[in-house]
Amino acid sequence: MIEKEMTIAHIVQNYPATIPVFRSFGMHCLGCPSATGESLAQAAQVHGFDVDRLLGALNDALKSD
Template identity: 45%
Template sequence: MVKITEDMTIMDVLRQDRETAEIFMKYGLHCLGCPGATMESIGDAGKVHGIDVSKLVEDLNKHFASKA
């Protein structure tokens, strides 16, 4: 099973499962194809956008757990 951490980039997660785009969008991270998505960690993106990173990571991990 995939374990998502806030140190991973958005693109790392999207490469594992494109369906996670909906989760990122729900949290206001809409620029999934921009250069930041490949270089910036989920934690850094969360800080810039003022979102609860721990909740985002939790939701991402729930998504992957449901696929196991």
């Protein structure tokens, strides 16, 4: 299960099925330096997304994987 406190890099490395979800939200630089230090909650705030919506979509991707 993905949580808000996880970094994007951790999520992508451990749950590659989430990559299309990030891209669908317009987050294409999954390997950028910020991805290793920002939590999902921080990244959602920076990009102007509702973190709960993003979190739900990411966890849904894990269910269908």
